[in-house]
Amino acid sequence: MSEITPALVKTLRERTGAGMMDCKKALVEVSADLEAAVDWLRKKGLAAAAKKAGRVAAEGLVGIAASADGKSAAVIEINAETDFIARNEHFQNLVSQTATIATTNTSDVDALLTTSFPGEGGTVQGEITRLIALIGENMNLRRIARLSVTNGAVATYMHNATAPGLGRIGVSVALESTGNAAKLMELGKKISMHIAAAHPQALNIEAVDPTMLERERTILIDQARASGRPEDVIQKMVEGRVRKYYEEIVLLEQPFVMDGKTKISDVVANAATELGTDVKLTGFIRYALGEGIEKEESDFAAEVMAQAKMA
Numbered sequence: 001m002s003e004i005t006p007a008l009v010k011t012l013r014e015r016t017g018a019g020m021m022d023c024k025k026a027l028v029e030v031s032a033d034l035e036a037a038v039d040w041l042r043k044k045g046l047a048a049a050a051k052k053a054g055r056v057a058a059e060g061l062v063g064i065a066a067s068a069d070g071k072s073a074a075v076i077e078i079n080a081e082t083d084f085i086a087r088n089e090h091f092q093n094l095v096s097q098t099a100t101i102a103t104t105n106t107s108d109v110d111a112l113l114t115t116s117f118p119g120e121g122g123t124v125q126g127e128i129t130r131l132i133a134l135i136g137e138n139m140n141l142r143r144i145a146r147l148s149v150t151n152g153a154v155a156t157y158m159h160n161a162t163a164p165g166l167g168r169i170g171v172s173v174a175l176e177s178t179g180n181a182a183k184l185m186e187l188g189k190k191i192s193m194h195i196a197a198a199h200p201q202a203l204n205i206e207a208v209d210p211t212m213l214e215r216e217r218t219i220l221i222d223q224a225r226a227s228g229r230p231e232d233v234i235q236k237m238v239e240g241r242v243r244k245y246y247e248e249i250v251l252l253e254q255p256f257v258m259d260g261k262t263k264i265s266d267v268v269a270n271a272a273t274e275l276g277t278d279v280k281l282t283g284f285i286r287y288a289l290g291e292g293i294e295k296e297e298s299d300f301a302a303e304v305m306a307q308a309k310m311a
Contacts (some may be wrong), residue, residue: 002032016041019125020114058290059083060139061092062170063099064156070181072148073156073172074102075285076112078128079293081137086162090131091139095166098124098141107146145285147174152279153181155188159196168289171195174282175268179275187271187279191264193257195286200251203283208250216245251284 004027012023030036060079085091113125121127152175159169171192175184202208220241224234246253252265272279
């Protein structure tokens with residue numbers, strides 16, 4: 001039998017869109033004959049993914065799962081083509097199981113795709129490929145992020161959940177503390193709800209992207225100079241507006257949505273006083289389904305006409 005090399009597996013995967021493990025299995029079954037392997041995958045319905053791969057997948061589900069001890073959580077996003085798939089039991093199971101796997105696994109998409117998955121697919125990628133053939137939509141695991149603490153709690157929140165741990169906006173918050181775990185979870189849940197609504201871009205001022213800040217400062221300076229005021233006044237105006245900018249994008253500087261005035265940093269400080277120990281908000285994740293994906297604009301009338309011509 002000819003040698004089944006990684007390059008051969010890669011070529012078959014590119015030709016068919018099937019999962020890596022499925023490609024390797026196909027090559028084993030046909031003694032490393034590339035063309036025969038393509039036919040083998042087609043017969044199994046696993047090469048159907050290739051025809052779907054070019055379609056824009058901006059729908060789907062965000063999934064979130066927490067570890068049993070409450071000290072770690074993972075948020076993932078798996079995309080598909082239509083919003084109907086969010087109600088599909090097979091797809092929901094894929095997202096839910098993958099999120100659970102991610103809580104104790106890697107934060108890297110490629111590594112997660114090769115992780116063992118219970119059921120027919122064998123791996124996460126294998127299950128995605130199987131569902132592409134079964135459901136008929138392009139799908140992909142877009143991203144994953146994990147949070148963990150040594151002491152404390154990692155809280156989770158799913159806004160408008162489609163099913164437990166599944167929806168369109170998933171949030172996780174890490175609170176490092178030796179305080180009461182239940183109280184920390186309660187605090188984390190409230191802050192998570194705030195994050196879902198307020199959409200912060202950075203945890204603290206130090207974490208703000210310098211390029212983004214410089215761009216904003218340039219705009220503010222130009223706006224202030226248009227007022228015709230002296231340079232020293234302009235600088236004060238700009239600094240005031242920069243502080244306002246921080247309140248808009250930095251989590252710890254934002255006013256808490258539940259009262260509209262207390263800064264999140266003060267909410268955390270007040271909780272520390274109540275618990276009688278330090279509490280530190282060390283990180284957050286906020287995934288909104290499809291954010292940043294450029295969706296195709298479709299002309300429904302044109303699609304109908306095109307289908308009529310093909311009939």
